[in-house]
Amino acid sequence: MSEPKPGQKPHYGGAVKAAVLSIMLLQYLQALTSPAAGAILKHFEQFGYTSLDIKQIQTIPTLVMIFACMAIIPMANKLRKKTILKIAMALIFFGGIAPGIGPDSMMFIYACRVVFGCGYGMIYALASSFIVDLFDGPEQKQMMGWKTAAGSIGGIIFQTVGGFLAAMYWKYAFLGFLVALPFILLILWKCPDPSGLEEFNPAKEAGRPKAKVEKGHWFVIVLAALNVMIFSSFMINMPIVIMTEGLGTPNTIALVMNLFTVGIFLGSFTYGWTTKLLKRFDIPFTILVYGIVLVILPRFVTLPVYMICALIFGWAFGAYNPSLVLAVSRQGSALAATAAIAFFVAGQGLGQFIQPYFMLLTGVFGLNEPWGELAPWVMAGPMLIAISICSFIWVVKITNRKFPYEGNVKAVGKADQSMESPLDS
Incomplete structure (x- = not known):
């Protein structure tokens, strides 16, 4: 990282950029369980569950993310942003992997998806925020473009892994959340905390009219x-x-x-x-x-x-x-x-x-x-x-x-x- 000039943000190296882009990849972990829907239905229909019940496994996180995304705004006023990111990563990982090692229960899966959805919503808001906070100018635009590309590639990889694991057994698709560990470790190691750089953020202008x-x-x-x-x-x-x-x-x-x-x-x-x-x-x-x-x-x-x-x-x-x-x-x-x-x-x-x-x-x-x-x-x-x-x-x-x-x-x-x-x- 180079020393910033007055009024400018630091310039970061490739490892930091990879860590910031990894935040976006965590958002696409949802793709791990998409290919497992058919296998989950095949297993649970013997207990009276229908395709509508199985669809809730994918849709519950999207409902929870509404409240998580809104809640992150007051959280940002009290906690450092990397602390919020750590909480989000823990929720995504443990909420995502738990159905693969927990009881064979649809209600348990639903509960885990609520936990996952909380982290998912927080990551949704943080992915762009970290880029805006840490980078500016052409570098910021470049990172925004790379974010889209990283998300697309990550979605392909996660869906492939999820489909391969679900073909063996539906629970294995949830165990696929283990692939998140390298990204989480990279973020913890290399991703800076942008809370100390807020003075460079033009969105923080005092007295900005509503x-x-x-x-x-x-x-x-x-x-x-x-x-x-x-x-x-x-x-x-x-x-x-x-x-x-x-x-x-x-x-x-x-x-x-x-x-x-x-x-x-x-x-x-x-x-x-x-x-x-x-x-x-x-x-x-x-x-x-x-x-x-x-x-x-x-x-x-x-x-x-x-x-x-x-x-x-x-x-x-x-x-x-x-x-x-x-x-x-x-x-x-x-x-x-x-x-x-x-x-x-x-x-x-x-x-x-x-x-x-x-x-x-x-x-x-x-x-x-x-x-x-x-x-x-x-x-x-x-x-x-x-x-x-x-x-x-x-x-x-x-x-x-x-x-x-x-x-x-x-x-x-x-x-x-x-x-x-x-x-x-």
Whole structure:
């Protein structure tokens, strides 16, 4: 680490950067258990559990993360950030591995997922905060880019490991959390505590005026929550559909979900080109892609189709996610971005948790008997296409008139700076 000049942050070496990026990798440990959903269902259905019960293993952490993410803000006022990070890592590791060594009980698994979700939510907030606190200028932007790449690669590795272990026995997928130990040790050893560098953070300006979250913000927040509630049926249902339709094993699930992760990487990598081409219509277009893919999946139940669709769906997700964050800031004052992003994150977690219950509407529409586990996709596809059309109309009638695209570039840049570290607002 080089000595900082007055008003500048220190320059760190490769080991410190690797440690900071490892924080992001811990967030993707959730991928370890995704391929095990089918194997867990096969084991527990003899005790009367259904696919809805199994889906809660993945969705419980997304609900708990809402409260954990909100709780971390007051915690940051009393504890050093690396102390909070240590707590988060302990919760993720012990909550993640416990089902693999604990009793054969669904209630025990649920309890462990609550513990895991607390750490997951805290890591979600800390991953970007540490980069913003420790780096600045071009180095900070470079680290943000590497963070996305590291997350995509980590997701592929963890899903592969999870699928391999689940193919042997469903509990082994939870034992896969042992792979977190090298990353945790690297973070403890090399990751600096940014608490002493807060004077360099521009988000800490004294007397910074507050701005309200406007109706434009709320439109994007509600849109995002509704979308994730619907399109997350792709990720949640895919493992179960592959198993119940006889398309493969947990290793097959890992392969398909890895293609989804590769798609996310490609979508993130080509994001600049995509937004340059589509401008404000990037969100409506990616939602349209979601809808088309979910219309195709239940009608062409073959592994090659699922592999191609996973790649396309992942690309759309990779372009959609950063677009949403920017869209929140575009709808009003840049000073309201931090509060809007906090509500956005909470809405994402709530939408993912409600998703299995929302998809029970398939019974109301009479889709369960003819379609079985494919029914959620049958319902979700047309819904997303309808939302895409409404989003196109919103951009044309509201957003482009209120915020001319070319004239809003500077405001977006300011919003990016204000929302990069929600902990420091």
